[in-house]
Amino acid sequence: DIQMTQSPSSLSASVGDRVTITCQASQDITTYLNWYQQKQGKAPKLVIYDASNLEKGVPSRFSGSGSGTHFTITISSLQPEDIATYYCQQYDNNISFGGGTKVELK
Amino acid sequence: QVQLQQWGAGLVKPSETLSLTCAVYGGSLSNVYWSWIRQSPGKGLEWIGEINHFGSTNYNPSLRSRFTISVDSSKNQFSLTLHSVTAADTAVYYCARGGIVTTFFEPWGQGTPVTVSS
Numbered sequence: 001d002i003q004m005t006q007s008p009s010s011l012s013a014s015v016g017d018r019v020t021i022t023c024q025a026s027q028d029i030t031t032y033l034n035w036y037q038q039k040q041g042k043a044p045k046l047v048i049y050d051a052s053n054l055e056k057g058v059p060s061r062f063s064g065s066g067s068g069t070h071f072t073i074t075i076s077s078l079q080p081e082d083i084a085t086y087y088c089q090q091y092d093n094n095i096s097f098g099g100g101t102k103v104e105l106k
Numbered sequence: 107q108v109q110l111q112q113w114g115a116g117l118v119k120p121s122e123t124l125s126l127t128c129a130v131y132g133g134s135l136s137n138v139y140w141s142w143i144r145q146s147p148g149k150g151l152e153w154i155g156e157i158n159h160f161g162s163t164n165y166n167p168s169l170r171s172r173f174t175i176s177v178d179s180s181k182n183q184f185s186l187t188l189h190s191v192t193a194a195d196t197a198v199y200y201c202a203r204g205g206i207v208t209t210f211f212e213p214w215g216q217g218t219p220v221t222v223s224s
Contacts, residue, residue: 043213095153
């Protein structure tokens with residue numbers, strides 16, 4: 001099984017801050033990686049697909065990068081509505097998710 | 107736009123069967139795979155498996171094979187059955203469009219919290 005490790009597990013940032021979350025795969029997954037945003041009590045929502053493609057309707061302050069085993073999602077200017085837990089998901093071999101990164105307001 | 111609405115029993119006794127159904131509105135089951143995913147505090151998000159409108163399925167090989175996913179194309183619905191549940195199956199269960207073939211999940215159903223307890 002491919003293990004997906006996210007860091008940090010949680011972070012606290014101020015409105016307007018640049019926020020970066022990392023996802024490390026246990027083996028090369030090329031760019032077979034997606035990112036989801038999950039707000040409290042809601043289902044996850046797709047944010048980035050294929051490592052760097054922005055899902056329709058998602059604000060342009062979100063961006064994704066990476067390939068191989070190291071990936072990041074960046075929020076260029078954190079907004080209050082971005083407060084959520086973010087998950088990465090690989091689909092190179094079976095499907096597995098990272099453990100999540102909780103983003104809170106400072 | 108496509109919307110998913112799911113339902114099923116929220117409390118199941120140990121050793122009994124969990125049954126959930128997901129209805130697809132605003133679109134057809136055709137040409138896409140449809141998945142079940144669960145989320146628990148201990149295991150996080152786990153992909154269970156997927157089905158297409160022909161009934162072709164793929165399951166997560168990492169999970170024990172107690173799951174069955176079925177489809178009723180006439181009703182635009184698909185379902186999840188889990189036999190012999192234990193406390194470890196307590197989770198929020200989601201249906202979603204997508205899976206291994208489509209590669210990402212969007213949209214998702216609202217989620218059904220399921221507790222296994224006597």
